[in-house]
Structures are given as C-alpha cells and as structure tokens.
Amino acid sequence: MTKAYNNHDRLLVAVDCIIFGFDGTEIKALLVKRSLEPEKGKWSLMGGFVSAKESVHDAATRVLENLTGLDNVYMEQLHCFGDVKRDAAGRVISVAYFALIKLDDYKEALLQKHQASWHSLHKIPAVVFDHKKMIALSLERLQQKAIAYPIGFELLPTKFTMQQLQALYEAVYNNSFDKRNFTKKILSLNILNRLTEKEKTTSRKGSFLYTFDKKKYNLLKKQGIKLL
Amino acid sequence: MTKAYNNHDRLLVAVDCIIFGFDGTEIKALLVKRSLEPEKGKWSLMGGFVSAKESVHDAATRVLENLTGLDNVYMEQLHCFGDVKRDAAGRVISVAYFALIKLDDYKEALLQKHQASWHSLHKIPAVVFDHKKMIALSLERLQQKAIAYPIGFELLPTKFTMQQLQALYEAVYNNSFDKRNFTKKILSLNILNRLTEKEKTTSRKGSFLYTFDKKKYNLLKKQGIKLL
DNA sequence: GCAAAAGTGTTTTGTCTACACCCATGA
DNA sequence: TCATGGGTGTAGACAAAACACTTTTGC
Numbered sequence: 004m005t006k007a008y009n010n011h012d013r014l015l016v017a018v019d020c021i022i023f024g025f026d027g028t029e030i031k032a033l034l035v036k037r038s039l040e041p042e043k044g045k046w047s048l049m050g051g052f053v054s055a056k057e058s059v060h061d062a063a064t065r066v067l068e069n070l071t072g073l074d075n076v077y078m079e080q081l082h083c084f085g086d087v088k089r090d091a092a093g094r095v096i097s098v099a100y101f102a103l104i105k106l107d108d109y110k111e112a113l114l115q116k117h118q119a120s121w122h123s124l125h126k127i128p129a130v131v132f133d134h135k136k137m138i139a140l141s142l143e144r145l146q147q148k149a150i151a152y153p154i155g156f157e158l159l160p161t162k163f164t165m166q167q168l169q170a171l172y173e174a175v176y177n178n179s180f181d182k183r184n185f186t187k188k189i190l191s192l193n194i195l196n197r198l199t200e201k202e203k204t205t206s207r208k209g210s211f212l213y214t215f216d217k218k219k220y221n222l223l224k225k226q227g228i229k230l231l
Numbered sequence: 232m233t234k235a236y237n238n239h240d241r242l243l244v245a246v247d248c249i250i251f252g253f254d255g256t257e258i259k260a261l262l263v264k265r266s267l268e269p270e271k272g273k274w275s276l277m278g279g280f281v282s283a284k285e286s287v288h289d290a291a292t293r294v295l296e297n298l299t300g301l302d303n304v305y306m307e308q309l310h311c312f313g314d315v316k317r318d319a320a321g322r323v324i325s326v327a328y329f330a331l332i333k334l335d336d337y338k339e340a341l342l343q344k345h346q347a348s349w350h351s352l353h354k355i356p357a358v359v360f361d362h363k364k365m366i367a368l369s370l371e372r373l374q375q376k377a378i379a380y381p382i383g384f385e386l387l388p389t390k391f392t393m394q395q396l397q398a399l400y401e402a403v404y405n406n407s408f409d410k411r412n413f414t415k416k417i418l419s420l421n422i423l424n425r426l427t428e429k430e431k432t433t434s435r436k437g438s439f440l441y442t443f444d445k446k447k448y449n450l451l452k453k454q455g456i457k458l459l
Numbered sequence: 460g461c462a463a464a465a466g467t468g469t470t471t472t473g474t475c476t477a478c479a480c481c482c483a484t485g486a
Numbered sequence: 487t488c489a490t491g492g493g494t495g496t497a498g499a500c501a502a503a504a505c506a507c508t509t510t511t512g513c
Contacts, residue, residue: 164465165465165466166464166465182465182466182467183466183467183468186466186467187467187468205463205464205465206463206464206465207462207463207464207465208463208464208465208466209464209465210464210465210466211465211466
C-alpha cells in the first residue's frame with residue numbers, strides 16, 4: 004500500500020446476517036447466543052469481523068456458511084450501520100446482510116454449536132447493540148422486495164402447494180388474501196410448474212404440488228414483477 | 232475500548248457522495264477532480280475518510296457540506312462497497328451515499344475550490360476506482376425511489392411549474408409522459424399548492440406556480456405513493 | 460354420506476392510457 | 487390577429503377486487 008492514506012483512522016468492520024426462514028406459517032429469524040464479550044450469552048445476529056484480505060461480501064458469506072453450512076444462499080446487503088457508539092465495546096461499523104433460506108436446510112449440529120434458534124418475527128427477544136434496528140429494517144426490505152421480485156424459491160421447499168406459497172406471502176405482509184385472486188395472479192406470472200403429484204397429508208382430496216420454473220423465475224428476479 | 236476485539240484487522244473506511252441535481256432538463260451528477268494520490272486529478276465522486284470519532288453518516292454529511300456548503304440536504308445511504316481491491320492504493324471500504332440538491336443552491340466558490348462540476352448522466356467521464364458502479368447504482372435507486380416516494384421537493388426550486396415537475400420525472404425515467412395524465416396523477420396526490428402567481432418567462436399566457444405542501448409531502452415520503 | 464380442504468369463474472370496480480381542442484396573452 | 491405555450495375532460499382497455507359453489511376422498 005502507498006503511504007497516501009496513512010494519516011487516517013482504521014476501524015473495525017463487522018458483518019451481521021439477518022437470516023430469514025419460513026416454517027409454513029410464520030417468518031422466522033435465526034438468532035445466536037453471542038459468543039464474545041461484551042454481552043456474551045445474549046441473543047444476537049450472527050456476525051463476524053471483516054479481515055483485511057476478504058471482501059465485505061465474502062465475509063458475510065463466510066459468516067452465513069459457518070452458521071448454516073449453506074453456500075449458494077440468496078443474500079443481499081441491507082445497510083451499513085456506522086454509529087460511533089453502536090457497539091458497547093468500541094468503534095465497530097457493521098454491514099448488515101439479509102439472507103433467505105429454506106428453513107429445513109440448515110445443519111442442526113451447526114445451529115447447536117452456535118446456540119442458534121429460530122424466532123418468530125413477532126416474538127423477537129432482546130438483542131444486543133443495534134441488532135433490533137437491523138432486524139426491523141430487514142423486514143421492511145423483505146416486504147418491499149416481495150412486491151417487486153419473487154421470493155418463494157428461496158424460502159419454500161422445492162415442491163410446495165399453492166397454500167404454502169400463499170401462506171408465505173400472507174406472513175410477509177401480515178395480511179390475508181383471497182385464494183382465487185392469489186392463485187390467478189401467481190399463475191399468470193408463468194413461473195410455476197404444476198406436478199401431477201399431490202400432497203395428501205393436509206387434506207383428503209390432496210393438493211397439487213408445484214415447483215418453480217428456474218429459468219422464468221430468474222428472469223423475473225431480474226426484470227421485476229408486480230405483485231400486490 | 233475493551234481488549235475483546237484486539238486481534239481483528241482494522242480497515243480504512245471512506246464515504247463517497249453521489250450528488251444529483253436537476254437543471255430543468257437533465258439530471259446531473261456532481262464530480263470533483265480527485266485531490267489525492269493515487270489517481271490525483273481524475274474525475275471522482277466527492278469522498279473522504281471516516282474518522283474514529285464520527286459516525287459514517289456524519290462523515291457523509293461533512294463531505295457533502297464541504298463540497299456544497301449545504302446542510303439539511305436529502306441524503307440516504309446507497310450501498311457499502313467492500314471489495315478488497317476496489318481502491319488501487321490499499322484496502323479501503325467505501326460507504327456510498329446519494330444526495331439530492333437544488334442545483335442552484337450550491338456555493339460556486341466551494342465548487343471551484345474542489346474543481347467540481349456538474350455532468351449529465353448521459354455523459355459521465357471516466358471516474359476513478361468503482362465510482363462508475365456507484366453512479367450507476369445510485370441512478371437505479373433514484374428511479375426506484377421516484378416510483379414509490381415523491382422526490383420533487385428535493386430537486387426543484389421552491390416554486391415550480393407543472394412543466395418543470397414533469398420534466399424532472401421525464402429526465403429521471405428518460406421517457407416522456409402525457410401532459411394531461413401526468414397532471415391528473417400528481418394533483419390527485421394532493422401534495423401541491425397552486426399559487427395565484429404565474430411564471431411568465433416561458434410563455435405569453437404564463438403557467439401557474441406550485442409549491443409542495445410540506446406536511447402532506449412528508450407524510451407521503453413516509454407512507455409511499457404509487458407513481459407510474 | 461359427510462366432513463374437510465381443494466379447486467375454479469364471473470361481475471364489478473377502479474385505474475391507466477390514449478387522445479385534441481380551446482384559452483390567455485404579448486407582440 | 488396571430489403565434490406560442492398553458493390548461494383541461496372523456497371514452498375504452500385493462501387490471502384488481504369481491505364474491506360462493508362444486509369436487510374429491512378418507513373416514
């Protein structure tokens with residue numbers, strides 16, 4: 004490095020991951036028991052420090068993989084939190100990311116290792132530092148996102164019923180929709196494949212299973228949709 | 232500070248400001264000639280380092296004020312750019328902000344001091360590092376923002392004509408709209424006060440001047456609108 | 460045969476789009 | 487009086503919202 008910048012302060016830079024999952028009824032966020040002082044043992048987002056040799060995004064990916072064992076997960080940057088006193092133990096700026104994962108995909112052993120557990124968004128416990136703000140902002144972002152881009156693929160199992168998909172959107176918006184209108188709208192997007200297979204555990208009649216058409220889904224992820 | 236974090240790397244953290252203005256026809260961005268090595272003398276966004284004693288947001292505000300002499304400007308965080316090699320001279324992460332200002336409000340002397348000038352978005356010169364990405368992303372954000380929130384107040388003079396407002400939206404979307412439909416839509420938002428005063432320089436008949444109703448405008452800024 | 464969830468269409472309402480003429484004024 | 491830009495309304499297309507009954511099948 005040249006000496007050009009030598010007279011400037013260097014700061015600790017962290018990443019924190021807001022990890023959302025959907026259990027069929029509720030949106031949940033993954034919290035861990037903080038493993039460091041200060042505030043050790045309290046509920047916290049999963050985080051870590053950015054090293055000099057990795058990009059901020061890579062750091063977030065690493066942290067997410069450490070906790071869940073998953074790579075190739077949908078993750079986007081949320082916001083950089085840079086208040087001077089946001090971390091009680093010193094000057095740390097944190098770049099928050101939010102990730103969407105299929106709730107059944109995580110590795111149970113890893114979660115236990117980090118004393119992690121899923122918390123309904125309506126019952127988030129007290130969390131350290133400004134993590135509450137991060138969670139609130141990420142929920143807003145998720146809602147905005149879901150208006151303009153499809154999110155089902157990231158949060159639902161590969162095969163799912165129309166009911167599950169609708170329940171997801173109802174959970175995101177904390178609202179309920181008309182079944183017929185919802186089905187019509189979703190099908191008109193042309194991103195679903197209806198399987199001949201049926202899910203028979205929830206009703207006698209059984210409901211069709213769907214999968215996302217990956218190509219069309221990804222196209223809409225780029226182009227945007229107009230849902231709601 | 233406790234010693235808890237002592238074994239982690241510390242990084243240089245910068246802010247860069249994308250400053251947009253509207254000249255009645257075009258959206259323009261304010262660029263400066265970079266005053267530091269490396270790349271000294273090349274076009275760049277206005278930036279600066281975050282010191283240990285100020286928040287990231289305060290640093291951005293400071294940088295913006297240094298350049299324009301303005302405080303109380305609309306500014307929001309865009310994105311944190313954290314690639315390892317984004318700055319040729321060393322590891323610097325940068326938090327980009329975008330600001331909207333009334334183009335006539337800046338202090339000419341300050342602009343000269345920083346060798347700053349306004350550049351049409353269609354004719355952005357080569358800029359240092361990843362600033363091109365920052366500008367591109369900020370334009371996307373401006374467009375998204377303008378769909379969901381009113382932006383006229385930040386970019387137009389206090390009193391403005393319907394034509395100016397429409398020209399602003401046409402510039403943002405690089406598109407043209409039907410005059411009647413545009414007027415109807417905007418007026419239906421109920422955020423404008425029509426003055427009895429008329430602007431008479433552009434036509435014989437003269438066109439009504441409007442101001443924003445600050446209260447209603449701010450309400451919509453929170454609640455969101457649906458424009459376009 | 461009945462309980463429980465699944466699947467499906469139509470009507471109404473509101474919103475978006477396209478489109479053209481008269482008005483006021485200064486020169 | 488005429489040239490210039492300013493202001494205004496309506497009809498048709500399209501999308502959104504409201505709304506209820508029939509189907510399947512395991513028990």
